[in-house]
Amino acid sequence: MKKMKSVYLLAVLALMLVVSTACGNKNGDNKAASAGDKSSSSSESMVISGSSAMQPLVAASAEEFKKQNPKADIQVQAGGSGTGLSQVSQGAVKIGNSDVFAEEKEGIAADQLVDHKIAVVGMSAAVNPEVGLKDISKENLIKVFTGKVKNWKEIGGKDQKVALINRPDSSGTRATFVKYALDGNKPVEGAATEDSSNTVQKLIKETPGAIGYLAFSYFKENSGITPLSINGVAPKAENVIDGKFPIWAYEHSYTKGEPKGLEKEFLDYMMSDAIQGELIPSQGYIAVSKMKVERDAKGKITKK
Template structure:
């Protein structure tokens, strides 16, 4: 009898241990992972929003990585990530079937030409900016600056910021072959260290390390971007598959919420989608909001 009771006791202990193991496993299984890869222009906002989002979504783990718009779009299309962040419409990116993805526009960012603060140049005309990036203007003295060679730092070919820049600034002109970098942060660092360098970054990356140029004496302010006086801007998109999981959509809805759009978006130097007076389509056509 004692042997039977001992066996039953051991069995009960084993069941209790198993129950605890399954309970722990069940608790761990409630954590849902959301992975966002792509645009480095959107990355600062996407990362900054995570703490606020997690306050009411402790069961969701959000990971944000750069890599460029092309990478983000190709990976979300392949099902490798939940969100593909992009500075451009999916229809503009080669190899992407936009019909299989859902577009969630999060914010608008200015794209701003930058130079070294010690250069002494504050303004370029659009023609001069185009001439520099086409390789036709090669010395700063040609645009009223010092006698110094211009060093063009371009964005990598997979960069959505580059595609948006070329659509607005270059038109049909080819961009000069130059050093290429795939992130806003790296570009800013190089320009801050190279006296004759010029490049362009998302407005979220501007600080006193670099000098933001005016174009045709127009500054890249939120007001000028919202009414298209500053024409060099792009949407920041988050693309998902047609059947995105609930956790992914919850994170995107949080970024689009009034709380984030009215506070965090402005603090991070983006423009709220609700403040825009114009819209731009994938072909680059700009119309006033309210007009067809």
């Protein structure tokens, strides 16, 4: 009888061990599955749209980010600052890039957006090299864009008809240029209007007598266009930093609410030393930390 009890007890213990092992493996499998299901936010996808002046910087940053995070899918589109602000407000994109403060755009609920100042962009007028000018007074610049000067020979250039190239109302580059270069005077109607800064550059290069306006980042050595100094002040980063050159704007990346997931990771990356200290200056932009002056949404400039 004792022997049978011992056998029975051993059988029960063996059964309990099997059940315990099976349960342990099941729990372990569940934990492993759970850990496998939890993916990094850098494996998400995200669309960014807006400012075409900012597009080269954001696109280059996205490429560098994806080298470190190959599963991340980031699409960078242009369309103008107004488009970026509208789309991020509607939730159509995760990040909306803008050359202007959201408060400056009508129909945008700025209080729902969070502003991330990524860089500063300088802008100036640029002409076809055959125009024969490298410097222009602000007074004459306003006359050119308001149609009062119709031939370049009137202000010391070649005998060529002025061909204006403009940006649409949604463009932050246009808003910045009109506000700070033209003192609020609107360009004459009938000028060619292009959505993309890339197209503006191409048209200035190919069109005799052409003038348009672009971010410094488009003033490459081989761009085929001539950037204009304003009142003798060259369109260079150091002149923007010191507050000597007036045509500049913050490059804003707006999110709807506080960023999270991939959008937060990417914006944090945009503020890293690799981007702020290296890529931004190499792309023709200015790091915010370098500025000796700052500007508010109303355009008021103060020294830091």
